[in-house]
Amino acid sequence: MRYRVDLKKIMSDCETNYYRLKKLMSGLEDGGRVEVALPGERGGAITIDVVERTPYTSLVEIRQSSTVLPRWVPEARLCVRLYHDARLAEVVNYAGMRNPRPRYLYPNVGMFQPDEKAQWNTFLSDWLMLAIGHGFAAVAPCEFAG
Numbered sequence: 001m002r003y004r005v006d007l008k009k010i011m012s013d014c015e016t017n018y019y020r021l022k023k024l025m026s027g028l029e030d031g032g033r034v035e036v037a038l039p040g041e042r043g044g045a046i047t048i049d050v051v052e053r054t055p056y057t058s059l060v061e062i063r064q065s066s067t068v069l070p071r072w073v074p075e076a077r078l079c080v081r082l083y084h085d086a087r088l089a090e091v092v093n094y095a096g097m098r099n100p101r102p103r104y105l106y107p108n109v110g111m112f113q114p115d116e117k118a119q120w121n122t123f124l125s126d127w128l129m130l131a132i133g134h135g136f137a138a139v140a141p142c143e144f145a146g
Contacts, residue, residue: 002114005102005103005115005118006118009118010102010117010118010121011088013118013121013122013124013125014088014089014090014121015087015088016125017080017088017089017090017121017124017125017128018082018083018087018088018089019087020125020128020129020132021048021060021080021082021089021128022082023132024036024048024128024131024132025048025050025060032049032050033047033048033049033050034047034048035047035048036048036131036135036136037135037136038064038130038131038134038135039134039135039136044064044065044066044067044068044069045064045065046062046063046064046127046130046131046135047062047063047064047065048060048061048062049061049062049063051079056083056084056085057081057082057083057084058081058082058084059079059080059081059082059092060079060080060082061077061078061079061080062077062078062079062080062124062127063075063076063077064076064077064127074095077094077095078091078093078094078095078120078123078124079091079092079093079094080092080124089124090121091117091120091121091123091124094120094123097110100112100116100117100120101116101117102117102118103115103117104116
């Protein structure tokens with residue numbers, strides 16, 4: 001069966017992710033950084049950096065770091081574009097890959113899942129729920145030095 005893009009779910013995820021990010025980033029209008037520590041010995045922290053700010057959009061980089069993971073395990077990192085006029089947040093870069101297609105034929109050269117783009121946004125949703133539900137402020141927001 002061929003994958004069909006569920007635009008309603010994707011838009012719902014993007015809208016929900018926007019409000020979750022805004023909740024975590026309160027006070028970061030023009031730039032800055034927020035760190036959210038995760039509980040447990042393996043939790044580490046989620047860091048949100050405002051990379052770019054324009055009148056209608058912002059680009060943020062979200063990373064999860066942990067001191068207990070082996071060096072060969074890459075740090076989870078993604079870039080999210082926030083569209084302030086539409087109140088949407090969309091993952092635009094994950095693991096070095098930019099702007100995925102809404103749908104891929106499978107199998108393909110990159111071995112991307114048919115719904116790769118939707119999975120990125122669902123992953124962001126899960127990540128933000130974890131940070132909001134179980135995290136705590138590691139560092140107060142600071143000025144953007146860039």
